[in-house]
């Protein structure tokens with residue numbers, strides 16, 4: 001199928017632009033709006049039609065781009081990445097986009113997701129003589145591309161992706177093309193936007209808003225979009241009947257102002273809160289949420305129960321997401337620095353505290369303690385997701401089974417562990433009800449039913 005530039009209507013995070021005179025400012029703004037998806041490193045690759053140039057580093061987008069000489073990065077095409085490592089550590093060699101040379105020329109790739117057979121493929125490739133420059137799974141794709149027998153890029157991509165298993169929303173670029181691909185199950189999000197004669201691809205629609213682009217549509221699972229001066233072409237290169245969009249994107253990961261499958265994330269979270277109120281009510285004087293990601297669900301639960309919502313917890317906005325910090329020490333320090341209680345709001349009250357998830361239990365444990373120390377009479381915890389009992393191998397670092405509170409304890413033990421007066425979660429079925437779908441969501445971290453064959457993971 002084909003369209004051209006004029007006729008087209010108007011995790012890690014990935015962001016790509018084609019068609020602007022100077023893409024660097026859009027790449028920077030896009031990455032800033034996707035910062036919540038990865039805080040370990042950031043980078044961009046820009047093409048002026050002749051050469052690809054890369055700028056990347058460890059740290060937040062603002063830190064990495066502090067000394068960015070944008071005048072040296074002029075180009076009409078570029079991709080960017082914010083990383084939160086799922087395979088390989090957070091060091092500089094693992095930062096993305098990965099820039100490489102192969103028989104097809106210079107290319108760069110930015111990957112959101114995680115490949116479950118990367119180690120096996122890497123081992124095979126090393127046996128055949130490949131030399132890897134990083135320890136992340138994404139580099140396997142670059143090697144497979146360079147070894148594909150096909151002489152055109154699209155053919156090489158189809159051959160490379162036919163060999164990988166797992167989650168990938170992928171941006172690839174050469175000096176004159178931007179290619180966007182989503183894995184056949186559509187595990188990670190990827191959207192297409194348009195602004196005048198520019199095309200933009202991004203992990204979330206909130207990144208389109210920031211550069212003034214309009215959402216055209218989502219990239220379909222298994223679809224490859226090619227954007228060049230010839231216009232936009234698309235093709236379904238990887239077919240699967242099954243769909244498995246990550247339910248955690250709705251629950252926690254994405255920004256509330258993003259939309260997936262025609263559903264706004266804030267609205268979905270609010271519905272999850274209403275479903276919690278319906279099946280797992282609690283008696284209390286006030287409802288409060290844990291900033292940031294559970295505020296929408298807390299508002300839904302408050303509405304569902306007819307109990308006033310109060311902001312009892314205040315967040316220091318200069319501390320990032322704690323769950324995606326790479327070490328447990330970092331996560332504990334993060335929670336302590338990040339949240340504080342307004343004692344006068346909770347003193348002598350029965351508080352219903354809503355969070356979106358319990359993974360390791362670091363946050364809930366700390367917050368129940370803070371609320372009780374602040375004078376709450378009772379603290380009832382309601383979680384707008386099912387208990388996380390299995391690790392994710394598909395792009396969210398829910399860590400090993402041993403670290404997951406719910407994998408190793410009963411509801412009663414968890415209630416004791418976080419010192420709550422009561423605790424309840426949604427069931428996987430209630431999660432579907434809250435999202436408003438019958439199927440098509442991955443819920444493996446709650447059920448252990450992985451949508452792809454495991455075998456070799458991280």
Ligand SMILES: O=P(O)(O)OC[C@H]1O[C@H](OP(=O)(O)OP(=O)(O)O)[C@H](O)[C@@H]1O
Pocket residue numbers: 252290291292293294320321322323324355356357358359360361362363364
């Ligand atoms: O049980 P745990 O291991 O503590 O993980 C779960 C917590 O981590 C996340 O919050 P986080 O602080 O990362 O991000 P947020 O500020 O977006 O809510 C999530 O919203 C839970 O609060």
Ligand SMILES: NC(=O)CC[C@H](N)C(=O)O
Pocket residue numbers: 011012013083084085086087088094096111112113114115136137138395396
């Ligand atoms: N969170 C992600 O999507 C990470 C992408 C890739 N697996 C990496 O570790 O670099």
Ligand code: SF4
Pocket residue numbers: 187245246247248249391392393394395396398442443444445446
């Ligand atoms: S296992 Fe959980 S976190 Fe991972 S993709 Fe599936 S729903 Fe998302």
Ligand SMILES: [Mg+2]
Pocket residue numbers: 290291292293294355356363
């Ligand atoms: Mg949170």
